[in-house]
Amino acid sequence: MNNKIREYQDKFVMKTYAPNLLLVKGVGSVVIDDENKQYLDFTAGISVCNVGHCHSKVTAAISKQAQELVHTSNLFINEQQPVLAQKLVSKGFDGVVFFANSGAEANEGLIKFARKWGSDKGKYEIITMHDSFHGRTLATLAATGRSQYRQGFAPDMPGFKHAYFNDIESIKSQVTDKTAAILLEPVQGEGGIIPADREFLQQVRALCDEKDILLLFDEVQCGMGRLGTFYAYQSFGVEPDAVSLAKALGNGFPIGAFVVQRKHENVLQAGTHASTFGGTPLACAAANAVIDVIDEENLLENCQKMSKIIFERFNDFVKKFPFVETVRGKGLMCGIKLDRPAAFLMQPLREKGLLALTAGESVLRLLPALNISEAEVESALNIIEEVLSEVEV
Numbered sequence: 001m002n003n004k005i006r007e008y009q010d011k012f013v014m015k016t017y018a019p020n021l022l023l024v025k026g027v028g029s030v031v032i033d034d035e036n037k038q039y040l041d042f043t044a045g046i047s048v049c050n051v052g053h054c055h056s057k058v059t060a061a062i063s064k065q066a067q068e069l070v071h072t073s074n075l076f077i078n079e080q081q082p083v084l085a086q087k088l089v090s091k092g093f094d095g096v097v098f099f100a101n102s103g104a105e106a107n108e109g110l111i112k113f114a115r116k117w118g119s120d121k122g123k124y125e126i127i128t129m130h131d132s133f134h135g136r137t138l139a140t141l142a143a144t145g146r147s148q149y150r151q152g153f154a155p156d157m158p159g160f161k162h163a164y165f166n167d168i169e170s171i172k173s174q175v176t177d178k179t180a181a182i183l184l185e186p187v188q189g190e191g192g193i194i195p196a197d198r199e200f201l202q203q204v205r206a207l208c209d210e211k212d213i214l215l216l217f218d219e220v221q222c223g224m225g226r227l228g229t230f231y232a233y234q235s236f237g238v239e240p241d242a243v244s245l246a247k248a249l250g251n252g253f254p255i256g257a258f259v260v261q262r263k264h265e266n267v268l269q270a271g272t273h274a275s276t277f278g279g280t281p282l283a284c285a286a287a288n289a290v291i292d293v294i295d296e297e298n299l300l301e302n303c304q305k306m307s308k309i310i311f312e313r314f315n316d317f318v319k320k321f322p323f324v325e326t327v328r329g330k331g332l333m334c335g336i337k338l339d340r341p342a343a344f345l346m347q348p349l350r351e352k353g354l355l356a357l358t359a360g361e362s363v364l365r366l367l368p369a370l371n372i373s374e375a376e377v378e379s380a381l382n383i384i385e386e387v388l389s390e391v392e393v
């Protein structure tokens, strides 16, 4: 690795991560390191580069907008933001959109939306799920069910309660007359690629309707086409009151958003919530291009097709390798759960040219771009099979 870059990384970058691969270029689902070694990228920047690295249409939209108008603040209207809001609404339920810059910030917005909605009714508690992940800001950390992320940052922001995912009775036991909202990921990502049961989501929706509680979906990782539908909730047939997006919305250009149902459009009014950078013309130009690419290249269809191929092979792995316990996931959120921590697989996979991820402790996670080709999927699965074959049982 380039010595100066390594030295600067070690000396000047805070050690909140421990990366050891220097990437210099990306095209589609291939990334190249500084020694010109190529890798198939089945991380997509952790569910971000859903239309592949440096997609020509997204790059062109960013370049064009960068020469016209980069930032105005939300004190002025720009030509890109309303178009993006219309696109996001046209893909799902009727409503209005607030633009932010990241997943955590989009979820902070959802939390503020719920508190504001509940403020006249004396409702402020939010029920979230054990093993969930909602971000690293203080409110989203308190919402996050994976307690290890909260260690050392006490006290937790008050107002959050945790229930068990896919367990309606556990949620019911946490509901009080102060419950404003239930927040969950339709497929838990960081927690281990765990999809909600359709029936569970239907029960949660019915509970929210009965008790006058908002249902909020965090689709930061599982939205934007990753499950083979534009919004994750469309894969389950259950509509939330509001949904957050980020990650793949800009394909790597930072942007987040949350969409609330039309009936809630006046909950957050002028002056109640804001973000200097939220929805800049540049970020929205990138996101507009991403949505056009998803449509023009039929990526939802490709996602479903590639998903089928991956899960069929994953099921074979369960039969073939005793340490592979189960298959986890939906769409192109794909996992296999091992009987041991999965981190040891990362290096051998990388040596054979595949970048993959873990989730939870014992899940090997693949999050390829939605325009991944069948040949790339086959190569990745062959590499995984080779590496699994070398594991000592």
Ligand SMILES: Cc1ncc(COP(=O)(O)O)c(C=O)c1O
Pocket (backbone or CB within 6 Å): 046, 102, 103, 104, 105, 107, 133, 134, 135, 136, 185, 189, 190, 218, 219, 220, 221, 222, 246, 247
């Ligand atoms: C479901 C979910 N919500 C929120 C976040 C936080 O997003 P960000 O890192 O953009 O703040 C993540 C990040 O992994 C996520 O997976």
